[in-house]
Amino acid sequence: MTAPTRDVPQTTTPAGGLVVEDLGVTLTGRPVDVVDDIDLVLRPGEVVGLVGESGSGKTTVGTSLLAYSRAGALISSGKVLLEGRDVLQLPWKEVRQLRGEEIAYVPQDPASALNPSIRIGKQLVELHQLRGVGTAESRLQAARDGLAEVGLPNDDEFLRRYAHQLSGGQVQRVALAMAFLPKPKVLVLDEPTTGLDVTTQKMVLDTMAQLCRSHGVCALYVTHDLAVVANIADRVAVMYAGQIAELGPKDAVFANPSHPYTRALLDSIPHLSQARALKGIPGRTPAPGARPDGCRFSDRCTYVVDACKQQVPPLISVAPDHEARCIRVGEIGMWDINRGTVPDADPNRKRDVILSVEGLNVFYGRKQIVHDVTFDLAKGEVVALVGESGSGKTTISRSVGGLHKEWTGAVRFEGRELARSARSRSAEDRRRIQYIFQNPYLSLNPRLTIEQIIRRPMELFGIAKGKQATDRVLQLMEQVALGSGMLHYQASRLSGGERQRVAIARALAAEPDVMVCDEITSALDVSVQGSIVALLEGLRKERGISMLFVTHNLALVRSISARVEILQAGRVVEAGSVVTVMDTPREEYTRKLLSDSPRVG
């Protein structure tokens, strides 16, 4: 299988597999490639992980396997061969017959992908009913069996529910059951676990892997999450800017990544087992139509030479079954998964407490969300609040930041008790504790320029004004690695990562002592997350800023924080230094979280 697959497609696809040859998708209006030159083989019973960041075209490839493209794009070239038939050339009626029955699709966001006004049971039997498969009873029984397979209740009451009456994990498993019901040969999963908690994610992934194996189904698993791929895929295809950059068996790709992009991506993800100095990839993923000539990654690559920009490199064989789209593949040396690891934060460091939370109870109306939470934060320290959705981690951070005021207990800053809401705190307290939000698309006023956004806290707190303020804005922008050219940009022109840097600069403009960071990297691509984490680490060291870091990602905790509070249903279940908690967890819940989190290496 070292030879390009397109030579002898028929012989290389065993019954049930799927072969993609030279697939290309373009925009409808303009002759611009969204994805091009995609060659991929799915063998029966195997899970292929298709990994890429936003803008890589991974979802486009996924839906193309069902001869489907979203409005504004069309499949312009290539073949998708299923048992020798080209899906892209089939008449429309046969394509429809084939969808669902032979190639099934599991959507990214099942909550919006299940019809809100049709009961679950009806949606499950719909396809069989339309095709006239079996009797009403046999169809209903098949639906019940399908639900049992994915570990859901299958009584009448459950079948009569609507999608909004299920939890996120349940909805996703209903979608899986629906996909498996017609016993397809190929399964396309489009980021099916995005937004799920790790334990739910683990359950869904296990279900999927089990079903694929027992039904002999081959699956294309589209995702942005390398750690998930490391756990479930047999082979991995890494996509960048509309092309496959590297393709190979999972172990080979993680042990010996051969494309500089794959390496950069692996450098940017945190590990559960050891702290790392994370690195981001500078620049942005180019959009279709704005991609560089030659190697698409050449403008962001550390190994770039002139020849890279001459022409698009072909996929070059590295080892049997392992290919990379890089002309320097033999010259860039070996790579080690443990590159970049650093010592964990010292658990015995002397702590000088600056902020303490004592007996915090938080309410929303009459409902109590947080119960008797106590912890503290020392100068120059990062404390992580970790938990799944509903654990109350964000609620705690909002109460500390004064954004939510229905709470009792005490929050002390340098020993003084803080008022409940930001408005009733002193200007000095407001200045010294800054809050950074999860979603940078919502936290910056899109009408204001970067300069206006960053200088506002300076004016408000009387730190600087006029020319002096502008100079300080420029300094801060440099510090968060934003070019001074963006000074007069409106926030709506920036990418997610750039926006989050502006949000950090706005917080820094107030010269805070404590920053409350609420999931500030969860809306960002991993390579951007890497660079933001590196930035925060630098700020902590240089300025001695303390941070309360809210996250659901345990691996990230290991790399960024010194102490961790594990939360469950509004209570702290385990707390301590990161090394102690993660290497020798005492509580069952912590152990489960750790074992359910996907691992790399």
Add this chain to the structure above:
Amino acid sequence: MSTTASLPSTPSFLGRAMKQKRFVFGFTVTLLVIAFAVLAPLVAPYGEEETAGPPYSKGGLFGTDYLGQDVLSRLMHGGQGVLLISVLATLLGMVLGILIGVVAAYAGGWWDEVLMRLNDVLLAFPQILLALVVLTALQNPAAWVIIVLVGVSHAPRVARVSRGVALGIVSRDFVVAAEALGEKRSRVIVAEVLPNMIGPLLAEAGLRLTYSIGVVAALGFLGFAADPGAANWGQMMNENRLGLQTQPWAVLAPVLMIAIFTIATNLMADGLAQLSQRGD
């Protein structure tokens, strides 16, 4: 997770509007009608209440009306009043409505509940009814009464729209961030909330202008105009209705002017609405 949204540049809202065919067409025609209303009285062949010949005769471009006044001249004189009242009523309705809607959305809780409940009461009156009810007790209302009546009848509708738009903004983190910094509440509304409502509010203003013309002309048509003798597009339809068979232009000329103007303002409003939905 599709493609990165990295636009090279985003020009101002009106800048983008000027590139939209629908808006440009509506805007141009609106300006032309306004220009006609403002400038035409200067070049009208006859005075506003000057007799030009026998009633319902064929002289002049559109003939004469029920009193023998020149229809073309009446048409030229009759735009200003209608348009001025409509524009002022729209402004009044927008200001009142935005105030109510934004305060309700930003204050939330009881304020929101009470303001919107009262708003529902006003909404239960069809726009024309509100004006008619008040006119029952008045004889020959002054122009400002009509402006107030039409403006007030707009307010609850504008309030509902602007509350809806504002609700989507006040919950966003940049507003929360401004609160956390301790910005004054008035500044939060003026600097953070309102600028993000410009698109939808402009669209609403266009729509309100369309309806203003409709209501103001309708009041004239029903015979409740401020000044019974003066030329007024709405009133002209009423005065000459009986002559529709013999001298249709006396009615059709103002009808067509109003139709053209409302179509234009509506196209303009819809163009703005499309833009504000698409962008940001």
Add this chain to the structure above:
Amino acid sequence: MTQVATLPDPLAEVAPPRGRSGGAAWAAWLARRLGLAVLTLWLVSVLVFLATAALGDPVRAILGRDYDTNVGRREQLEAQLGVGDSIVTRYVDWLGGLVTGDFGTSLANQQPVWQQVSDTVVNTLVLVLLAAAVMIPLAFGIAMISAHFRRRRPDTVIQTILLALAGVPEFVTGILLVALFSTSVFNIFPAVTIASPTARPWDTPEGMVLPVATLVVAVTPYVSRIVRATLLEVLDSDYVELARLKGIPEPVVMRKHALLNAIVPGIQVIALQLAWLAGGVVLVETLFSYPGVGRQLVDSVRNHDVPMVQALSMIIAGVYIVVNLVADVLSILLTPRARTAISS
């Protein structure tokens, strides 16, 4: 089927609210809704009374120049309106009458209001219901055709025409229709509905064509545009995409997945427009001399006939509130998410 072990602890997830046994919750919800409607109606009555009785002097308006000379008539009118009493007493008296079905006596002809209003209410209802019966299928039909051609030429043409029509005031449309169909161009339909005061409008059906057509033209564009936009939004949704990727035939996707979810916004916009018609009839009835509530209202306003105006305003506002209430209840019944939110 291959045996697959059931995965562990699937039910550990939060159990969603049950959608059963919500009878009491429903009753409470409905009671709250009705209570709010009554409260709104009461506030409307305050507003109507204040606007008609407190803002100006109806007696002066009625008598005009005779106000100072015809003292006898003035005193009679003032007695009938209770001008001497305090405004609160007058309001309470009036409201008491409303609640017991006594709408008062017309100032213009000294007949009981109720007697004069009962026929015209029926006439107007007939007019509005006829218009709705034509408008609803027409608007949905146009919307579906337009959505079918989404963003291609026929869609653009239809949308531009609808948009243009949507802005034109209803009496302008009416006059244009009259000019076209009952004067020089085509003399097909009469310009006025009935001549004799005792006849019912439907005795001369051809006279109803133009009023109904005017209302239909005034309302259809708006409804049709909203329904089209909703249809397109639904057709772009993830669940319609999944239905297509599941291999469900397009007509079934349209019928079962799309239309079902587009119907609720449809109901709401229809309700809004029906309520609007309650006001729209004022002009259309006046234009066509249709013997309905609207024309009666305009005549009463002209005559400064305060009791009539008060009664007619309350009727129109009441219709508006009832239509909205019905639409709200229907929307909630047809939206599973809202429905289960109440019963749990």
